[in-house]
Amino acid sequence: MTEKELNTEQKILDAAKEVFQKKGMTGTRMQEIADKAGINKALLHYYYRSKEKLFRRVFEIAFALFIPRIKEMLFSDKPILEKIDYFVDSYIELLQKHPYIPGFIINELNRNPEILVDIVEKNILIKQDHLIDNLEGQINQGIERGQIKPVEVRNLLINILALCVFPVVARPVVQGILFDNDPEGYERFLAQRKDFVKEFVKNAIKP
Amino acid sequence: MTEKELNTEQKILDAAKEVFQKKGMTGTRMQEIADKAGINKALLHYYYRSKEKLFRRVFEIAFALFIPRIKEMLFSDKPILEKIDYFVDSYIELLQKHPYIPGFIINELNRNPEILVDIVEKNILIKQDHLIDNLEGQINQGIERGQIKPVEVRNLLINILALCVFPVVARPVVQGILFDNDPEGYERFLAQRKDFVKEFVKNAIKP
DNA sequence: TCTATTTTTGACCAAATAGTTAAACATATT
DNA sequence: AATATGTTTAACTATTTGGTCAAAAATAGA
Numbered sequence: 377m378t379e380k381e382l383n384t385e386q387k388i389l390d391a392a393k394e395v396f397q398k399k400g401m402t403g404t405r406m407q408e409i410a411d412k413a414g415i416n417k418a419l420l421h422y423y424y425r426s427k428e429k430l431f432r433r434v435f436e437i438a439f440a441l442f443i444p445r446i447k448e449m450l451f452s453d454k455p456i457l458e459k460i461d462y463f464v465d466s467y468i469e470l471l472q473k474h475p476y477i478p479g480f481i482i483n484e485l486n487r488n489p490e491i492l493v494d495i496v497e498k499n500i501l502i503k504q505d506h507l508i509d510n511l512e513g514q515i516n517q518g519i520e521r522g523q524i525k526p527v528e529v530r531n532l533l534i535n536i537l538a539l540c541v542f543p544v545v546a547r548p549v550v551q552g553i554l555f556d557n558d559p560e561g562y563e564r565f566l567a568q569r570k571d572f573v574k575e576f577v578k579n580a581i582k583p
Numbered sequence: 584m585t586e587k588e589l590n591t592e593q594k595i596l597d598a599a600k601e602v603f604q605k606k607g608m609t610g611t612r613m614q615e616i617a618d619k620a621g622i623n624k625a626l627l628h629y630y631y632r633s634k635e636k637l638f639r640r641v642f643e644i645a646f647a648l649f650i651p652r653i654k655e656m657l658f659s660d661k662p663i664l665e666k667i668d669y670f671v672d673s674y675i676e677l678l679q680k681h682p683y684i685p686g687f688i689i690n691e692l693n694r695n696p697e698i699l700v701d702i703v704e705k706n707i708l709i710k711q712d713h714l715i716d717n718l719e720g721q722i723n724q725g726i727e728r729g730q731i732k733p734v735e736v737r738n739l740l741i742n743i744l745a746l747c748v749f750p751v752v753a754r755p756v757v758q759g760i761l762f763d764n765d766p767e768g769y770e771r772f773l774a775q776r777k778d779f780v781k782e783f784v785k786n787a788i789k790p
Numbered sequence: 791t792c793t794a795t796t797t798t799t800g801a802c803c804a805a806a807t808a809g810t811t812a813a814a815c816a817t818a819t820t
Numbered sequence: 821a822a823t824a825t826g827t828t829t830a831a832c833t834a835t836t837t838g839g840t841c842a843a844a845a846a847t848a849g850a
Contacts (some may be wrong), residue, residue, distance in 0.1 A: 384827080403609035403694060406808060416829050421809060476693075483690045485612060485755035486683075492759040502760055525786075530761055531779045532774065537757075538749030543741055545752070548692035550744075552699040553709055554737055565737070572738045579732075580787035592795080611836060623799050629837060 385423050387413045387432065392424075396434045397476040400483055401422060404431075427557065429546055432491070434516070435484060438477045447501055449533070450511050456518040457578060460536065464574050467540045479545045524581040532581065538571045587633050592630050594620045594639065599631075603641045604683040607690055611638075639698070642691060645684045646702055652677060654708055656740070657718050663725040664785060670748060678751045679773065686752045716738070731788040739788065746780045 391413035395404050406427055410417040424430035445464050449463045471478065485492055508529050518524040530531070543550060543566060551562040598620035602611050608784055613634055617624040631637035656670045678685065703709050717734050722739070725731040750757060750773060758769040 399694065400607065400609065400690070402607065405806085417808090418810080418830085419828060425809095426832075427808065442631070479689065479693050481756065482686065482753050483607070483693075483758075486686050486690075487606065489755045489759065492755060493764075496759065505763075508761065528779070531776065531783075533761070534750055534757060535746055535780075535783060536746040537753075539742055540600045542749050543744030546689050546744075546748070548699060549688065549814095550697045550741060552692075552696065552703065554715065554740070556712075557700075569738065572735070573742075576738075576742060576787045579789070582786070612836085614836095624838090625800085625840080626798060629797075630840095634838065 384413075384419065388423055388430075389417070392430050392434050394439070396431055397438065397480040400480065401427075401431050401487065415507075431450065432494075435481070435491060436495060436498075438474075439481060441474060441477065442470065442481075442500075443499070443501065450507060453510075453514070455523075456514045457523060459514070460464065460577055461574050464536065464540060464577070465570055467537075468566075468570050468573070471540060471544045475544050475547070478541050482545065485495060522583055525583045527581050532577075535580075536573075536577055543569065588758050589624065591620075591626065595622070595627060595630055595637075596644075599637050599641050603638055604687040607687065608634075608694065627725070639701075642688070642698060643702060643705075645681075646688055647706075648681060648684065649677065649688075650706070650708065652655055657714060660717075660721070662730075663721045664730060665723070666699065667743065667784055668781050671743065671784070672749045674744075675773075675777050675780070678747060682754070684749050685748050689752065729790055732790045734788050739784075742787075743780075743784055746783065750776065 388409065391409045395409050395412060397520065404427075406420055407417055409430075410420055413420075420430065424433065445467050449459065452459065454462065456487075470491055511533070512529045515524070515527065519526050547562065551557060551559065554564065555562045595616065598616045602616050602619060611634075613627055614624055616637075617627055620627075629636065631640065652670065652674050655673075656666065659666065661669065718740070719736045722731070722734065722736055726733050754769065758764060758766065762769045762772065
């Protein structure tokens, strides 16, 4: 029945997310996913035909989760300084909710960059040219009005992303070396960082 | 003979570096390393006893490569602003020479954070407490002298690292989406970034 | 040159792993 | 109740994989 089918299908997908995102494509065993979902291994192949197919599904869902905020950053028409505040706040919040995903995406795309080609193909949002034109316009407006100093769009965008993503992705190293491997201490650090990042970026581009 | 032994041992290590750093521990096959080294698979086990041991060796060497610059950043006694310039320059240069290593380290530590414990144990440099005391002192000095605004050491340090490392680690995503998958374009972008990052950081902490 | 030691190899093994199949089970339809 | 359809399982297969071993080849020492 549809009710039950969706349940099992969803249970599999949830289990697959958990294992794939933590151990990566090559580090994941189908048996572990089956165990975590509480079902037989053959059922995995009944719903998703192969490991690769299941993996793609998980990857696409994970990737899509981080698209909307980027899209807002690029296309919404808040003034630039306001936009930075909003983006940093909501992106760091999202990252705290899904800390494994960025590392997962980065790692898997490094292993096989082709995955992105397929995704871009499916996603009209990021397929279009002139992706950054709108944001660039807003930045230029800010410059003309003397609100910020001249700054190249992509450099700025990447810097903001870097400041948000890096502490989550490199957590084991940073927590291990600079925080004496204390998870609670690192958690407090992350919570406090939102404001630091916002001020850091805005100061950096202040005229 | 020692001459030949070192040669084979080194050939294996070089091949192992290449494969492990690109495909990760779980994605690597011993056979592939043997092929790349041009030797029999059994020889791998003759020189390094197991996949795990060979992997550890590769990981430790890769990790150690990125220690000295961090050490300089923490312990040398240049004034803070000068130090930032020097660190960003030399770190980005190092990253361009070894673009696969940071992603490799981040990924493997995510898979198994225990690795870092062993490494810290072996490395007196990063084992010591009060790692950041010296840098903190220099920052406080800069603040007192009115050269920079008040800023928390770890936040600043992590921001600098983030700005250097992220564009290399997340290259497939960023190049794919913001640079139309053009490697040369991205290469030019990276080359030009050194100066942008230095100015960005120094502006961010300007009083 | 003869012998001992080290290096290298091909053949092999046991365990793990993605995927298959045929049958059992459950559910809906009539 | 009988049948058809969809779901789940246990058992199995073929292949891959890390690792071993005994013998061959190369090298060193006498």
